[in-house]
Amino acid sequence: MSFLWTVWVYLNIELILLFLISYVMILYLFNKWLKYNYTDIILICVYFFLIMIFIAFIPIIKLEGIYFIFNNYFICSEHIILAKKFLLILILFYFVMLHNYFSIQKLPIFEYLVLILISLFSILIIMQSNHLFLTFIFIELLNLCIYCLLGINKNSNKGIESAFKYFIQSAFATIIGFFGISLIYFTTGSLFLHELGILVLNIDLNWITIVGIYFIMVSIFFKLGIFPLHSWVPEVYQGSIFISLIFIAIFPKIAYIILFFRLYYEFNIIIKIFCLIFSGISIIYGSIITLYQISFRRLLAYGSMVHIGLMVFSISLYTIDSIVAGFFYLIIYLTLMLFIFAFMLFLFEKNNNEIVVIDDISQISMKISNNLLLSNFFVFILFSLSGLPFFIGFISKWYIFINILNIYNISTLIIFLCFSILSAAYYIRIIRFFFFFQKRDIKSKIYSKIIYDSSLYHLIIILFCLNIFLIFFHNIIYLIILKKIIIWFI
Numbered sequence: 001m002s003f004l005w006t007v008w009v010y011l012n013i014e015l016i017l018l019f020l021i022s023y024v025m026i027l028y029l030f031n032k033w034l035k036y037n038y039t040d041i042i043l044i045c046v047y048f049f050l051i052m053i054f055i056a057f058i059p060i061i062k063l064e065g066i067y068f069i070f071n072n073y074f075i076c077s078e079h080i081i082l083a084k085k086f087l088l089i090l091i092l093f094y095f096v097m098l099h100n101y102f103s104i105q106k107l108p109i110f111e112y113l114v115l116i117l118i119s120l121f122s123i124l125i126i127m128q129s130n131h132l133f134l135t136f137i138f139i140e141l142l143n144l145c146i147y148c149l150l151g152i153n154k155n156s157n158k159g160i161e162s163a164f165k166y167f168i169q170s171a172f173a174t175i176i177g178f179f180g181i182s183l184i185y186f187t188t189g190s191l192f193l194h195e196l197g198i199l200v201l202n203i204d205l206n207w208i209t210i211v212g213i214y215f216i217m218v219s220i221f222f223k224l225g226i227f228p229l230h231s232w233v234p235e236v237y238q239g240s241i242f243i244s245l246i247f248i249a250i251f252p253k254i255a256y257i258i259l260f261f262r263l264y265y266e267f268n269i270i271i272k273i274f275c276l277i278f279s280g281i282s283i284i285y286g287s288i289i290t291l292y293q294i295s296f297r298r299l300l301a302y303g304s305m306v307h308i309g310l311m312v313f314s315i316s317l318y319t320i321d322s323i324v325a326g327f328f329y330l331i332i333y334l335t336l337m338l339f340i341f342a343f344m345l346f347l348f349e350k351n352n353n354e355i356v357v358i359d360d361i362s363q364i365s366m367k368i369s370n371n372l373l374l375s376n377f378f379v380f381i382l383f384s385l386s387g388l389p390f391f392i393g394f395i396s397k398w399y400i401f402i403n404i405l406n407i408y409n410i411s412t413l414i415i416f417l418c419f420s421i422l423s424a425a426y427y428i429r430i431i432r433f434f435f436f437f438q439k440r441d442i443k444s445k446i447y448s449k450i451i452y453d454s455s456l457y458h459l460i461i462i463l464f465c466l467n468i469f470l471i472f473f474h475n476i477i478y479l480i481i482l483k484k485i486i487i488w489f490i
Contacts, residue, residue: 028110162239173222180215197266227282237301275316282309325399386424
């Protein structure tokens with residue numbers, strides 16, 4: 001197989017994405033004559049992503065097993081291909097929200113799209129990388145784009161402040177990660193994950209290598225927002241512009257969870273207790289601190305600590321079922337969050353030329369309750385996030401709790417059940433404003449409404465139907481993930 005054919009077979013999505021980045025940059029150079037507006041540019045990106053989805057769902061070759069390509073620098077498997085397909089579908093939904101957001105808030109469209117596309121390219125490389133140095137180079141490229149996305153609105157003091165805080169903390173976490181890589185290379189002479197995994201199995205590591213592995217895990221835990229490395233999460237959720245928040249809260253998590261699985265697959269003997277303890281503390285801390293939040297964004301930020309903690313804990317149990325349950329939870333959580341963010345676009349109001357965002361949870365019902373169908377959809381998705389029975393959020397938690405019961409004693413399960421019930425309280429607290437608070441009880445300024453394109457309403461209906469589909473056919477999704485994951489343990 002020739003080199004060019006190998007590149008196309010295994011990295012075709014990445015190649016098309018690179019071409020799209022170049023195309024958008026060329027359009028920017030000649031836009032004075034072409035005069036493209038933001039709608040045209042977004043439609044061009046959607047067209048390219050439809051091509052990528054078409055290629056992703058019609059594979060050129062059938063993968064059976066795990067493949068190391070390009071001198072073992074990249075790894076390819078059905079599990080990673082499934083994650084790439086899921087990522088491409090989510091990004092199409094994201095572009096619908098991006099189109100509606102740019103209709104109410106003007107930002108530099110070309111610069112923004114280039115940052116988004118480079119971030120996506122970095123995410124795809126992180127998922128397929130098998131070399132620690134290559135992985136962290138693209139993690140830093142992703143972080144560089146996130147800094148710019150946070151501070152792209154130079155008129156927003158909160159955005160610039162959150163970008164600066166994230167830059168300082170993320171730079172420190174990256175330094176720790178690179179220091180861990182240097183310790184591993186100094187003692188082993190290799191940074192390939194599969195080679196390091198063999199050394200771990202043979203117990204051929206000294207304490208310097210083990211310290212290096214822990215430093216890398218600390219860096220990854222920062223990116224995931226696991227306690228106690230979570231302080232940047234509420235600041236970013238609170239201060240960033242809304243459309244950047246959607247991207248940062250959803251897409252990097254796919255890459256970081258897959259990277260965590262790859263690291264845990266190779267180093268689980270060393271880091272198992274470490275991961276179980278801190279993910280468990282993250283669940284407990286996030287469940288408690290969220291009860292005191294009145295800002296909807298900060299509530300979602302601390303709630304993400306609980307959800308990510310559950311995923312990490314489930315993968316750290318390290319059985320086939322628990323790993324599948326963790327990835328199933330990831331798919332459900334990101335789908336629900338996309339649904340929540342689509343609704344949050346309706347919390348924007350216009351005061352003359354100024355865009356006002358409703359963030360107080362006591363005022364959300366006042367904005368959405370006027371639309372009966374929209375408010376019912378919103379309540380439905382909050383029930384799912386809270387994990388109430390018969391909703392998809394409950395089913396995803398059920399899979400994780402069953403695995404906890406099979407591995408640990410019932411006291412551990414009871415602790416997690418109690419905090420799961422506690423975490424449901426802050427979502428139900430929002431719902432009670434829909435039914436038990438009168439409009440006269442809520443002090444709020446009334447601004448003019450924003451009229452959105454019909455595509456946003458279609459998106460919400462599609463996401464609602466998708467959630468109904470997942471409730472009735474969740475076992476099919478679970479079995480598909482199981483089929484992709486089990487190859488790692490054969």
